[in-house]
Amino acid sequence: MKISPYQNGRFKSFLEQKSTEFRDLIYQCQIGSRYFDSGEEILRQGEQLQHLCVVPVGRVSMSIIAANGRRFQLGEANCDYHIYGEMEYFTQTPCQWNVVADEHMQVDIICIQKLTEALNSRPEMMFFFASALAEDYQDSMDIYTNRLLHPITYNIAYDLLVQKQANTLLGGFGKVNQEAERFGTSGRVYRRAVKDLMDKELIRKGEQGLEIVDESALKAFLDAYE
Incomplete structure (x- = not known):
């Protein structure tokens, strides 16, 4: 998902009004930044999520490897303050996808505990996650359905x-x-x-x-x- 709201959806007006506040909330939870070279994994499939990652700019690819060794590539994204790890943050499950840097980039590190405390005090900010995850889910299901059928x-x-x-x-x-x-x-x-x-x-x-x-x-x- 992106920090900035998508251009449609039921709560579009509300999200646009609160966009700056949501960005501030995310970055109030930043505990540092790290640089990744091309080919390095930002998140690794099967590992426990340690923090959320924000990629301000740069290309990343996402893939998942099945038990038989076959790999499915979801595609390559040109990031514009994209957040990675948000699904695992809410489900408290290991990372589902490998997220790989496709070029040298800076990744901002967001503390899970600080974010949890911030969302508890500002629950209306959950609308950003809910709206983005719903749209990403529909896009992903469209891809999977076409590939399958x-x-x-x-x-x-x-x-x-x-x-x-x-x-x-x-x-x-x-x-x-x-x-x-x-x-x-x-x-x-x-x-x-x-x-x-x-x-x-x-x-x-x-x-x-x-x-x-x-x-x-x-x-x-x-x-x-x-």
Whole structure:
């Protein structure tokens, strides 16, 4: 979640009015900062949460590893005062995801005990967590549902369309293997699906990665699955 409120939701006006107060509350609980290099884990799956982390700026990726060793990449986020560890803070469970720095960055460390005391004295600030977690939950469920219920060619095409039409919080990767993990598959299967979409002249490889050739045709391709 971000410290600043999202642009929609039932409590949008209230959150905008209290945004500065919420930011102050979070940073009143700061106990320091730490620098991470590219590839270093900010949070590690399975470890107990020691503190919340705020990333003012920088790219991070999130992944989860199953018991069989397969990894699912949720995607890469360009941070703008993003908070990590908030779900585990409320559930008091070990970290569910690996959160990895994708470039050198500063991470601000937030004390769990101080935050708990601050929220107990200012319970209205819980609206920020509740609203952000609800929106993040819906976004995540949309990703999981599409990955589970549709073939990979559909998911690649749909992802490209969403990335083009909306200002999404999670982006893709430049490396094939990481992109394959984002779609819950292997590099070989991912390449074959991309080739299928290219053979249909729906997408192409550009300088910045995969690009849509014909948006109308791509939408028709997606609609055929409905």
